[in-house]
Amino acid sequence: MTGSAPRLRLPARALVPGAARGRLLVLAEPLSLWGGLDPASGRIIDRRHPQAGARVSGRVLALPHGRGSSSASSVLLEAVRLATAPAAILLAESDPILALGAAVARELYGRGPPVVVLDGDGFGRLEDGGEVAVVEGGERVILC
Amino acid sequence: MSLHLRDDERAMLAGEAGEGTALAMRIVARMAEVCGAGELLAIESAHVDGCLYHGPSGLDFAQRLVDGGARVRVPTTLNVGALDLLHPGHFRGAPEVAERARRLMAAYVELGCQPTWTCAPYQYVQRPPRGSQIAWAESNAIVFANSVLGARSERYGDFIDVCAAITGRVPAAGLHLQENRRGEILFRLRGVGENLLHADVLGPVLGYLVGERSGRRIPVIEGLPAGISEDVLKALGAAAASSGAVALFHAAGITPEAPTLEAAFGGRRPRAVVDVTPQLLRAARDRLATTADGAIDVVALGSPHFSIAEFARLLPLVEAHPPRPEVEFVVCTHRVAVAWLERHGHLATLAELGVEVVADTCVVVTPILRAKTGTLMTNSGKFAHYAPGNVGLEVVFGSLEECVRSAHHGRVWRDPELWR
Numbered sequence: 014m015t016g017s018a019p020r021l022r023l024p025a026r027a028l029v030p031g032a033a034r035g036r037l038l039v040l041a042e043p044l045s046l047w048g049g050l051d052p053a054s055g056r057i058i059d060r061r062h063p064q065a066g067a068r069v070s071g072r073v074l075a076l077p078h079g080r081g082s083s084s085a086s087s088v089l090l091e092a093v094r095l096a097t098a099p100a101a102i103l104l105a106e107s108d109p110i111l112a113l114g115a116a117v118a119r120e121l122y123g124r125g126p127p128v129v130v131l132d133g134d135g136f137g138r139l140e141d142g143g144e145v146a147v148v149e150g151g152e153r154v155i156l157c
Numbered sequence: 158m159s160l161h162l163r164d165d166e167r168a169m170l171a172g173e174a175g176e177g178t179a180l181a182m183r184i185v186a187r188m189a190e191v192c193g194a195g196e197l198l199a200i201e202s203a204h205v206d207g208c209l210y211h212g213p214s215g216l217d218f219a220q221r222l223v224d225g226g227a228r229v230r231v232p233t234t235l236n237v238g239a240l241d242l243l244h245p246g247h248f249r250g251a252p253e254v255a256e257r258a259r260r261l262m263a264a265y266v267e268l269g270c271q272p273t274w275t276c277a278p279y280q281y282v283q284r285p286p287r288g289s290q291i292a293w294a295e296s297n298a299i300v301f302a303n304s305v306l307g308a309r310s311e312r313y314g315d316f317i318d319v320c321a322a323i324t325g326r327v328p329a330a331g332l333h334l335q336e337n338r339r340g341e342i343l344f345r346l347r348g349v350g351e352n353l354l355h356a357d358v359l360g361p362v363l364g365y366l367v368g369e370r371s372g373r374r375i376p377v378i379e380g381l382p383a384g385i386s387e388d389v390l391k392a393l394g395a396a397a398a399s400s401g402a403v404a405l406f407h408a409a410g411i412t413p414e415a416p417t418l419e420a421a422f423g424g425r426r427p428r429a430v431v432d433v434t435p436q437l438l439r440a441a442r443d444r445l446a447t448t449a450d451g452a453i454d455v456v457a458l459g460s461p462h463f464s465i466a467e468f469a470r471l472l473p474l475v476e477a478h479p480p481r482p483e484v485e486f487v488v489c490t491h492r493v494a495v496a497w498l499e500r501h502g503h504l505a506t507l508a509e510l511g512v513e514v515v516a517d518t519c520v521v522v523t524p525i526l527r528a529k530t531g532t533l534m535t536n537s538g539k540f541a542h543y544a545p546g547n548v549g550l551e552v553v554f555g556s557l558e559e560c561v562r563s564a565h566h567g568r569v570w571r572d573p574e575l576w577r
Binding site for chain 2: 049106
C-alpha cells in the first residue's frame with residue numbers, strides 16, 4: 014500500500030461543517046456558479062473561465078472565492094438536489110453565498126457539501142487531481 | 158466570537174413564531190457564525206432574489222417557508238422572476254417549467270413580498286435612505302444601494318434574503334458596519350477623452366475593469382465627471398459586480414460616502430492604485446466581447462432594467478434607425494417603465510418598430526430570445542458577461558447608439574468618435 018507517505022494536514026475553518034473525501038479540482042480563477050455552473054451536468058459553463066467544461070460533481074472543488082451574482086447559492090442547492098454538486102468546497106477566503114447554498118441544502122435535503130476556508134497559505138498547497146479528505150468538524154483538510 | 162441572540166431572536170429560533178420563521182432564523186444564525194458576527198442587526202427593508210426559478214429546489218425552499226406560516230416583517234421588494242407575467246407568451250421554455258416558475262413567484266408573494274419583479278428597485282420602487290440597514294439581494298441592486306444611495310447591505314443572495322426579511326435581522330458584519338466601508342483600491346482616470354468620459358458606455362466598461370481588478374476590495378474611482386447620471390453609475394456597478402465581487406464602490410466627489418478622496422479611504426492610504434488609461438478601457442471593452450465585429454442577430458438592452466430616462470434616449474434613436482426585421486431587438490424593464498411607455502403611446506411605437514419590451518424578467522435568466530445561435534449585441538456589461546454561458550450566444554458590446562445602429566444595419570456599427 015502507499016499509505017506510508019506522510020499526510021499533510023491543513024488547518025481550516027468550517028463555514029458548513031461535515032466530512033467528505035474526493036479528488037481535488039483546483040480552479041485557477043474564481044467562479045460565479047450562476048452562469049458558471051450547469052447544475053444539470055455539473056460542468057463549468059462560464060466560457061471565460063480557464064477550466065470551462067470541467068465537471069465538478071463529486072470532486073473536492075477548490076476555488077479562491079466565488080464571484081459575481083448572488084444567485085450562486087441557488088445553483089449549488091439545485092446541484093445538491095440533482096446529485097451533481099461537488100463533494101466539498103475548499104476556499105481561500107470566506108464566501109457566505111456558497112456557504113448559504115450548502116446550509117440550505119442541509120435543511121431541505123439533509124445533505125450538502127461541507128464548505129471550509131483554509132487557513133494561511135493552505136490553499137496554495139492544494140494540487141489539482143490530488144486526493145483529499147475534509148474531517149468531520151471541518152477544521153482540517155488532509156492531503157492523502 | 159460566539160453569537161449573542163436577544164430574547165425575541167431566541168424566541169424565533171425556538172419556533173414561537175412558527176416553523177417557517179424558525180427555519181429562517183436558523184439560516185440567519187448560521188450565516189452570522191459564518192461571518193463571525195457577535196450579534197444580529199434589525200433591518201428596515203429587504204429586496205429578494207429567490208423568486209427567480211433555478212430549479213425545483215428553490216420552490217421546495219419557498220414552499221417550506223409558506224407551509225411553516227412565515228411572513229416577511231419588513232417592506233420587501235422582489236427581483237425578477239423567470240416569467241414576464243404581463244406577456245407570459247414570451248416564455249419559450251417547457252410548460253412545466255413555466256408552471257413551477259409561476260408557483261415560485263406566487264409563493265414569494267404569499268410570504269408578504271411586493272410583486273415588483275425588478276432588478277432595479279432602487280430607481281422607482283424603493284430607495285432606502287442613506288445609512289439605513291437593509292438586506293438586499295441581486296448583485297447590481299446591492300452595489301447601487303450601498304454606493305449610490307449610501308444604504309448598508311452585505312452581498313445577500315437567494316434564501317438569506319427572504320430569511321432576513323422574515324426575521325427582520327441580519328448578521329452584524331461586513332458592509333453593515335462603518336469600519337468595513339472604507340475604500341481600499343484607487344482607480345484614477347488618466348487621459349480619458351471627453352467623448353468617452355461623458356458617454357453612457359463609460360459605465361459598463363469602467364465597471365468591468367474595476368470589478369476585474371478589485372476582486373473583493375472596495376474600489377474608489379477618481380475622475381468621474383460631476384453630474385454623471387444615475388444610469389451610468391447603475392451600469393458601472395452592475396458590470397463591476399459581474400466581473401468581480403464588488404458590493405460597494407465610492408466615486409470621489411459623487412457618491413454619498415465619498416465627498417472627498419480622503420473621506421472615501423477613511424483617512425487611510427489606498428492599498429493599490431490603478432491608472433485607468435484609454436488603452437485599459439479599450440482592452441476592457443474587448444474583453445466584454447466573445448467574437449469579432451460582424452453580423453448580429455440580437456440586440457438586448459436593459460440589464461439592469463431599463464429606466465424611463467434610458468427609454469427616452471432609446472426612442473429617438475430607434476425612430477431614426479429602426480432595426481432590420483431579422484434582428485431580434487429586446488429591452489428588459491419593470492412595470493413602472495412599461496406604464497410610462499403606455500401612457501405616452503411609446504409602447505405601440507416600439508412594437509411597430511419591432512422592439513420587444515419584456516417586463517418582470519430578463520433575457521439572460523429565462524428562455525425568451527428566439528435566436529438560439531448567433532451573436533447578441535448589448536450595451537450592458539452584465540448581459541455581455543452572462544449571455545455566453547446562460548443563453549449560448551456570442552456577444553459583442555457597444556454603446557446604446559452603436560447597438561441601435563447595428564440592429565439597423567444587421568452588422569456591428571461603430572461610432573468613430575467614441576473610442577479615439
